[in-house]
Amino acid sequence: MTTSTAKTGGYTGIDLNADRNRNSTLGAVALAILGLVWANGHLDGYQMQLLNLVAINAILAVSLNFIYGFAGMFSLGHAGFMAIGAYVSALCILTPDQKDMIWLLEPIWGPLNTVHTSFFVSVLLGGLAAALCGFLIAFPVMRLGGDYLGIATLGFAEIIRVLFTNWPALTNGAIGLRGIPAYANLWWNYAWLGLTLFVILAILKSNFGNVLKSIRDDEIAAQTMGINTTAYRTMAFCLGAFFAGVGGALMGSLVTTIQPKMFNFLLTFNIMMIVVAGGLGSITGSLVGAAVVTLMLEWLRIIEYPIDVNMTYLMGHAWLQVLITALALAALWFSFRQVRKSGRGLSMKKALWSLPIVFCGLILAGFVLRWLNADILPAEFTIPGIPGMRMLLFSVALILIIIFRRQGMMGSREFSWNAFYRFFRVPEKQKNIPMAKGAAMEISGVTMRFGGVTAIDNLSMTIPEKKVVGLIGPNGAGKTTVFNVITGFYRPQEGRVVFQGLPMTQLEPRTVCAVGVARTFQNIRLFAGGTVLENVMTGCHVRQDSRWWMAPLRLPMFHKEENEIRRKSYALLARLGLAELADEKAASLPYGAQRRLEIARALATDPSFLLLDEPAAGMNPQESGELMRFIEKVRDEFDLTILMIEHDMKVVMGVCSHIWVLEYGRLIAEGGPDDIRSNPKVISAYLGHQATETA
Amino acid sequence: MTFELFIQNFFNALTVGSLYALIAIGYTMVYGILRFINFAHGDVFMVGAYFIFFGAATFALPWPLAAVAAIVGSAALGIIVDRIAYRPLREAPRISALISAIGVSFLLENLGLVIFTGLPRPAVQPEWMVNPIILGNIRILPISFIVPLVTAVLVMGLLWLVYRTRPGLAMRAISRDIETTRLMGVSIDRIIALTFGLGSALAAAAGIMWAMRYPQIHPFMGVMPGFKAFIAAVVGGIGSIQGAVLGGVLLGTVEIMAVAFYPELSGYRDAFAFVLLIVILLFRPTGLLGEKLDDKI
Numbered sequence: 006m007t008t009s010t011a012k013t014g015g016y017t018g019i020d021l022n023a024d025r026n027r028n029s030t031l032g033a034v035a036l037a038i039l040g041l042v043w044a045n046g047h048l049d050g051y052q053m054q055l056l057n058l059v060a061i062n063a064i065l066a067v068s069l070n071f072i073y074g075f076a077g078m079f080s081l082g083h084a085g086f087m088a089i090g091a092y093v094s095a096l097c098i099l100t101p102d103q104k105d106m107i108w109l110l111e112p113i114w115g116p117l118n119t120v121h122t123s124f125f126v127s128v129l130l131g132g133l134a135a136a137l138c139g140f141l142i143a144f145p146v147m148r149l150g151g152d153y154l155g156i157a158t159l160g161f162a163e164i165i166r167v168l169f170t171n172w173p174a175l176t177n178g179a180i181g182l183r184g185i186p187a188y189a190n191l192w193w194n195y196a197w198l199g200l201t202l203f204v205i206l207a208i209l210k211s212n213f214g215n216v217l218k219s220i221r222d223d224e225i226a227a228q229t230m231g232i233n234t235t236a237y238r239t240m241a242f243c244l245g246a247f248f249a250g251v252g253g254a255l256m257g258s259l260v261t262t263i264q265p266k267m268f269n270f271l272l273t274f275n276i277m278m279i280v281v282a283g284g285l286g287s288i289t290g291s292l293v294g295a296a297v298v299t300l301m302l303e304w305l306r307i308i309e310y311p312i313d314v315n316m317t318y319l320m321g322h323a324w325l326q327v328l329i330t331a332l333a334l335a336a337l338w339f340s341f342r343q344v345r346k347s348g349r350g351l352s353m354k355k356a357l358w359s360l361p362i363v364f365c366g367l368i369l370a371g372f373v374l375r376w377l378n379a380d381i382l383p384a385e386f387t388i389p390g391i392p393g394m395r396m397l398l399f400s401v402a403l404i405l406i407i408i409f410r411r412q413g414m415m416g417s418r419e420f421s422w423n424a425f426y427r428f429f430r431v432p433e434k435q436k437n438i439p440m441a442k443g444a445a446m447e448i449s450g451v452t453m454r455f456g457g458v459t460a461i462d463n464l465s466m467t468i469p470e471k472k473v474v475g476l477i478g479p480n481g482a483g484k485t486t487v488f489n490v491i492t493g494f495y496r497p498q499e500g501r502v503v504f505q506g507l508p509m510t511q512l513e514p515r516t517v518c519a520v521g522v523a524r525t526f527q528n529i530r531l532f533a534g535g536t537v538l539e540n541v542m543t544g545c546h547v548r549q550d551s552r553w554w555m556a557p558l559r560l561p562m563f564h565k566e567e568n569e570i571r572r573k574s575y576a577l578l579a580r581l582g583l584a585e586l587a588d589e590k591a592a593s594l595p596y597g598a599q600r601r602l603e604i605a606r607a608l609a610t611d612p613s614f615l616l617l618d619e620p621a622a623g624m625n626p627q628e629s630g631e632l633m634r635f636i637e638k639v640r641d642e643f644d645l646t647i648l649m650i651e652h653d654m655k656v657v658m659g660v661c662s663h664i665w666v667l668e669y670g671r672l673i674a675e676g677g678p679d680d681i682r683s684n685p686k687v688i689s690a691y692l693g694h695q696a697t698e699t700a
Numbered sequence: 701m702t703f704e705l706f707i708q709n710f711f712n713a714l715t716v717g718s719l720y721a722l723i724a725i726g727y728t729m730v731y732g733i734l735r736f737i738n739f740a741h742g743d744v745f746m747v748g749a750y751f752i753f754f755g756a757a758t759f760a761l762p763w764p765l766a767a768v769a770a771i772v773g774s775a776a777l778g779i780i781v782d783r784i785a786y787r788p789l790r791e792a793p794r795i796s797a798l799i800s801a802i803g804v805s806f807l808l809e810n811l812g813l814v815i816f817t818g819l820p821r822p823a824v825q826p827e828w829m830v831n832p833i834i835l836g837n838i839r840i841l842p843i844s845f846i847v848p849l850v851t852a853v854l855v856m857g858l859l860w861l862v863y864r865t866r867p868g869l870a871m872r873a874i875s876r877d878i879e880t881t882r883l884m885g886v887s888i889d890r891i892i893a894l895t896f897g898l899g900s901a902l903a904a905a906a907g908i909m910w911a912m913r914y915p916q917i918h919p920f921m922g923v924m925p926g927f928k929a930f931i932a933a934v935v936g937g938i939g940s941i942q943g944a945v946l947g948g949v950l951l952g953t954v955e956i957m958a959v960a961f962y963p964e965l966s967g968y969r970d971a972f973a974f975v976l977l978i979v980i981l982l983f984r985p986t987g988l989l990g991e992k993l994d995d996k997i
Contacts (some may be wrong), residue, residue: 024882079795143983152737156930157981160974163927171967270923274806281799393813393919400806407800408788 026422034199041191053191054259055303060194063295064201064281068248071205074286074417075214076241077221082142083249083276084156085165088268089138090131091257092169092251095185096120097127100260103184104671110180111173125186128197128254135250137241138165139318147238162273169265181264182257187259197255201248208244217241269394275302278403283413297414305398308331310376310390316417330372333365340365402412438503445470445614445646446491451500451510453486453670460486461497462670468663473640473647475661477654477681479690482667484650485527488616492524493517502615518547523612525603527619527650533592537583537602540591541574544609574609580642581605581635597628601635608643615639617649621656658682666690704837709960711844715913717952718851722906723929724936724944725858726778726899732875732939733895736794739801740781741903742926743808746919748774748904749823749911750816755823763826771904778900779893787889805926812919820918823911847909854905855945858898862941867894875939928973935980937990946988951976 044056065083072080072544096117099107104118105247112118122130125315146157169176176182208214219227220234227234258262275298283294343358406413440447446468453461462485468474476484489495491502493514502509507520523544532540555563578584581601586594591602607615620636621629633656638648651657657664658678666674666681667688674681680688729737751773755766785804789797807924829846832839862868870891873881882888910925911917928951936947951973959966980987 073795079798142978144815145978152794152798153934153981153985154737155932156737157978159927160977164971164974167971274802277799277802285795341769391814392818393810396806397814400803400810403803404785404800404807406798407803408785411792411796653920 021364022423023424023435029422029425037195041195045191050095055300057189059260059296059299060191061189061252061259062279062299063277063292064194064198064248065252065257065276066283066291066295066595067205068245068252069276070280070283070285070288070291071209071248072242072245073280074284075209075216075221076245078238079152079155080158080242080245081155081270081277082162082246082275084268084270085162086135086139086246086249087172087253087256088169088263088265089135090128090164090253090619091251091263091268092131092182093134094127094131095182095257096175097122097130098124098186098188099182099184100186102184107182108173108177110178112134113177113494114174124186124258126192128193128251132247132250133252135253136243136247139246140239143239143242145244147235148256159270159273162268162270166265166268169268172566176265179265181262181267182350183262185258185263185465187261188257189255194255194259201251202288202292205244205248209288213484222421236245253584260279278399280408281403281413281565284415284417285413286417287413287415287419288411289418289420293414299411302399303393305395308394308398309392312388312390314386314388326372329368333368336361339367355472433487435672438506438508440503440506441467443470444468445504446648447503448487448491449500449503451487451490451497451502453483453490453495453497460670461490461667463500464667464670464672465500466665466672466675470644470646471640471644472662473636473649475657475664476648476650476667477652477657477664481669483670484667485618486670487667488524488618488650491517491616492522515547518610518612521611522616523607523610523614524616525600525607525618525620527622529599529603531591531599531603531606533590533593535591536588537578537591537594538571538587539572540602540606541577541609542570544606545570545574547610577605577609581608581639585633597632598621600624600632602636604639608639613645613647615643615647617651619650621651621653621654624653626655629653629656632656636660705960707838708840709956710769711840713856713953713956714949715844715952716956717845718923719910719913719948720847720929720932720952720965721945721948722851722902723911723925724948725855725941726903727930728936728938728941728944729871729895729899731933733871733878734786734790734797734894736786736797737801737930738786738896738899739798739926740785740804740808741899742922742924742929743805743812744774744900744922745907745910745925746812746917746922747777747808748900748907749917749921750812750821751904752908752911753821753823753917757821763779763824767905767908770908771901773904774904774907775897775901778896778903782893782896787892787947809919809923816919818919820916823915823917825912825915828921829912841913843909843912847870847913850905850909851945854902858902859941861898867891871895894968924970926934931977934977935987937987940987940989943987943989950988988996 011086027317048056065087069080072078073412097120100121101119104113107113142158142161146154152551170179172178174249197278214229215654216232216237219230220232220237224234279294279298280291281294282298283290340358340361344355344362379416444467446466448464448466448468451461451464452459464487476487478484486495490497491504491509493509493516497510503519506520509517509520509522512520532543535543549566551560551563551566575584575587576585581604583602583605585597586598586602591599594602604620605615617636619631624632636647636649637660639645649657649661658681661678664675664678664681665672666684666687668686673686673690674684676684723741726744727738730736730741736875748770751770752766755761755769756763759766761769779844781804785800786797789800816878829842832841833845862871868880870886871894873884873886874888874891878888906925907922910921929948932947932951933944934947935950936945954976955969955972959969
């Protein structure tokens, strides 16, 4: 691979922050170890148990996510692999004496009575046994894939359960195994979690991770890339099974008693819940999900126990009544609005929002009854605990997540130190950089590469103030990339962009907007669901001083500014001839009006520099003629600099006082319209070399 | 084994097999159209059994009326489940709909636990069903005749509907090519709802008869028959109604006869179906009567 470096122009793809990130990881691990030391000394038995469960569930969730989210296979057999891991490990760590005591019905099988290994080896063997079974099951059904794999693995888990119930010589039958040595403490569990993460992340971050995802996304395309998809799928499945076995082994030693019926489908369901809630395809999500779901499952046990409601206490404390009534009324009002908003006819949304209405209505009715001294409600009553309620809530949650937020908490995003530090980075005080007189923006030596492709090559432009200027070039010349560099979507590898003395290349897109550079997009990007007015008002947000929490408080400052924004937006629409469309949905506007609205929205941010990306695209000669007048009007009335990308030569030559021409990311010409029109390089770029020869 | 015992086992097998077949039809129809395993189907079966219990015991409806009410109620449930939990996910990756279906399955089971409590309920059996028919040394419950008969009638009706009516034509067309069928002006959502309704009605019928045969109703009674019926559908060839019937009867026979001939295997009864599944997937992945579904490249 060494030969390719020259071609890619020095791009190595190495993370410049690798050292910092590695140190951060080490620091986080050290911190986690300290946390565990603290937990070991300070938490009670129940809390420790929970903390242990979180680690084990995290191992199980990460392994299932590896199969689901990365290798794209649907497996429902996790409980089966856990059972194998738990039993194999238990058989290895039970002492021969214990085995004599446990296997009463039928003596234990042959040499097993003398086997005794250390805990680590036993967990490893449990994982390996699970992986082996995974291989045996994967081998026949892997080529079928899809739903068949799901049902076959489910069947496998059931077979394991039935087999373990009916094989007393190996498993002691339905009674199960008791008194398994409780080796699985915090240290072991978290160490295994660390190992799981290390192995799985190492694979996912390597090119083999890309291979797995390619099989997930398009198996046929992956095969044509020379990938043995069956082999990789089998590998991923077995690795997932291995860690499921490890999780099962740890679980067995944590709870010290295992029975075949423990490893039912509910167990798989819980882990699936973690993976889905965290986000299919996000290891970070699985870790967060493991903590959230494990704790929720514990805390929600409350609702399966009776709850005492003491109305006398409640009625004796006025503030409690006021608080509860206020909350109920607020919830009622909010839900009513949601129901009204969801339109006519029956819909899912309406049905869902009706539930809180009923609930709050009942609470309020209860209060009214008490105030009227009606004895319909007893002063003290108990809401009985309802078994099954907890899993009911969880299944509803699972369905709601999958319907309304399929990506879970994290989607397929991952935690990264780069994102972490970006979040905490304090913007540096920038020194003003002197600029040439009369220049609005200076682009100097900007180079932008994507992998081996150089999209912009050493580009320098000095853009004069208060002028309309153009950037042209054939398709793929890198024009839009220039816009994306200016507006902070791309960070160029070299060079800088200076705007009003301010270096721009490290700014976020929103900061670029705040300093006064606005843009439109080649493919119109309006907020399609909002009205024309709402789109423009959104543009005003960047200059807004009031904050969101002032809205419910109805502060005077908020009111004043809100009205101001509304007035200003109307005025803007009126100036651009869109006033009568103010309440139309943005998406319903005709094409030309959408283009104008996008410009109006950009102007609402009070820019002093406006970037227009192909404003005349898709317009007929008459429309583009109007657009030219419109652009000149905007420049004069709003007193700003406009840089536009445009293919329509009539528009470019008509309104631009200065033009830059890009080809393959290089500047090939610049000058006034007449210079450009007659420049042979430009003609050949547009029409091919032959045209210049014959011309 | 004596001949009498064999006859009794034969009818047992036929009964269980017919019930598997009725449930399997629901799986196979939905899979044929949407390529999606409706995990909650077994729980619709359970709800059907509860409906007739409450219809007959709580509301004191006459038995046939209660049966009709239970079937209609379950069909409505099937349609509602599709509307709420599956239709929003038609365009989503397949795994999402599957997870949603598993969620619905747990929802129905736990809703049953919350509303009906976990206490097993006795099924209400009409007098004439309880007294066995005695032919010489053979004692056979009337239900063992009724179940295969009712099943045969229901399957005939379904086949007529699928092969001789316009909605049936639309169903078959959707299972070939959903997009083209949409372009032909068929209301896809309505046909899919009809499919769910029919499948659920058949599952409820099976649930009612199951409760007659094994008179204990509890919220998790649908889990195992559900899994096994799905396996029956795969064995018969998923997407084929005739295949589902064949698979169901075959699976019932294997289960009953294996235990009849080898009583020592009775502990493994629940595992037979899954072993059969894996064997079929190994040697004939499209099932006995199924056609190969190819992915377009």
